[in-house]
Amino acid sequence: MTHGFLLYARSRVLPRTVLALAGTAAAAVLGARNLDAYLDPSRQVPVVALAPLFAAAVIGTSLHSASDELDRTAVRPWWRRRLVHLPALTGCAALLLAATVYGHPSPFGPAAMVRNTLGCVGLTAGAAALLGARLSWLPVFGYVSAVYLGSANARGRAVPVWAWPVQPAAQHTAWVSAVVLLVAGTALYVARGARPEGRRD
Amino acid sequence: MSPVSHLASRPSPGEPAAAVRTAGLRVRHRRTVALDSVDLDFGPGVHGLLGPNGAGKTSLIRVLATVAEPSGGRVEILGHDIRDHRRRGEVRRGLGYLPQDFGYYPGFTVREFVAYVAWLKEMPADGVPAAVERAVARVGLADRIDAKVRRLSGGMIRRVGIAQAVVNEPPVLLLDEPTAGLDPEQRVEFRELLRELGVSSTVIVSTHLVEDVAAACTEVTLVDAGRVAYRGTPPSLAALGESEGGPGDHPIERGYTAALRAHRASAPGGALR
Numbered sequence: 001m002t003h004g005f006l007l008y009a010r011s012r013v014l015p016r017t018v019l020a021l022a023g024t025a026a027a028a029v030l031g032a033r034n035l036d037a038y039l040d041p042s043r044q045v046p047v048v049a050l051a052p053l054f055a056a057a058v059i060g061t062s063l064h065s066a067s068d069e070l071d072r073t074a075v076r077p078w079w080r081r082r083l084v085h086l087p088a089l090t091g092c093a094a095l096l097l098a099a100t101v102y103g104h105p106s107p108f109g110p111a112a113m114v115r116n117t118l119g120c121v122g123l124t125a126g127a128a129a130l131l132g133a134r135l136s137w138l139p140v141f142g143y144v145s146a147v148y149l150g151s152a153n154a155r156g157r158a159v160p161v162w163a164w165p166v167q168p169a170a171q172h173t174a175w176v177s178a179v180v181l182l183v184a185g186t187a188l189y190v191a192r193g194a195r196p197e198g199r200r201d
Numbered sequence: 202m203s204p205v206s207h208l209a210s211r212p213s214p215g216e217p218a219a220a221v222r223t224a225g226l227r228v229r230h231r232r233t234v235a236l237d238s239v240d241l242d243f244g245p246g247v248h249g250l251l252g253p254n255g256a257g258k259t260s261l262i263r264v265l266a267t268v269a270e271p272s273g274g275r276v277e278i279l280g281h282d283i284r285d286h287r288r289r290g291e292v293r294r295g296l297g298y299l300p301q302d303f304g305y306y307p308g309f310t311v312r313e314f315v316a317y318v319a320w321l322k323e324m325p326a327d328g329v330p331a332a333v334e335r336a337v338a339r340v341g342l343a344d345r346i347d348a349k350v351r352r353l354s355g356g357m358i359r360r361v362g363i364a365q366a367v368v369n370e371p372p373v374l375l376l377d378e379p380t381a382g383l384d385p386e387q388r389v390e391f392r393e394l395l396r397e398l399g400v401s402s403t404v405i406v407s408t409h410l411v412e413d414v415a416a417a418c419t420e421v422t423l424v425d426a427g428r429v430a431y432r433g434t435p436p437s438l439a440a441l442g443e444s445e446g447g448p449g450d451h452p453i454e455r456g457y458t459a460a461l462r463a464h465r466a467s468a469p470g471g472a473l474r
Binding site: 003004007008010011013066067068069070071072073074075076 | 267268296300304317365
């Protein structure tokens, strides 16, 4: 069983995924260093919005199954493995990224990083179920980029609902949006798996 | 209990045991009907599944492999109705499946890939290493067992696909175009393996190659436009070709074209698409 689990981990390139998450975290540390965020905390927004985006993209590609047709003949239902796989990587990414801004007591510190990781992973997991794992990074990339570029001058009560990636950590509505996305995306992925890619007769 | 003895423990009284049975099977893909009212039963032996492209062969194999859902009718494998999700695990333990395009994990060696499938089938872990070596040896790849799958030629990858399908010594083996990409010598060896497997297992092989059917199959089923057009043995299909005079260069080929024409003539509205 242990050997089977290791084969599963390698089939989903999990070791490389964890390394890529660590690389994303290292890039976030470098990015955060030169921002002089102590002058203006909002200078940290690019790191807090973009690092979770890259981490989610890395996690999304690990949901790809190269032999989907054979995997469907597995004796045990897949949902249990998916329910371990996705939350484990999400937790790993959230911890790594939160650590990159640890000690920055700003509104865009570790808590905002965790919230954005959860929301981005939720979007990516949902996209993997609907579009396939290889393209799962695309919707979250488009969404977060659009929010980042378009929310600067937005006003209104609904802004925290859709512009959650650029809200301060204390903004509760943004947390609700991110958690709803995580739960919905995870549920969709766990129930359906990544959408099969390639030919079907 | 081995899978083979599992099959042997379920004889149907008064008739040969049918490991696979379909009744009124219907499969739809969006708006097209891939299979319609298909009643078939397959017992131990090698069953050739012939038919034109798009006839529904792959749809039938995928439903039997439990990877596609039928839209109607009943499918029974090893005595279990496959719609019963609680018994699906039991059915899948006894299935071997080679899809047309099986995909493989790029970092895996042959040994790892076949072991991965053994793990999917929940084979007892202590028996897996020996079962993997046996399956790989059966397809003649023992000397490449630790090579990366992605470094193998197309024919070798096909043989890896066959090895993963037989690793659990399944009582029901479903092979979709197994000889595509094999060279003539490999095909001869593969037919030998098929005959060997057909002694104890129910092997269903979809193919376009009539030589494979003539040489290795005990029964032949011809599918056209989602319906069963002909069932018989390779000699009876060849005899049909000789008596009806269908075009072709091989007796089975003549039988194939004659049976298809007869089926189409008897069901002018039979084309489902």
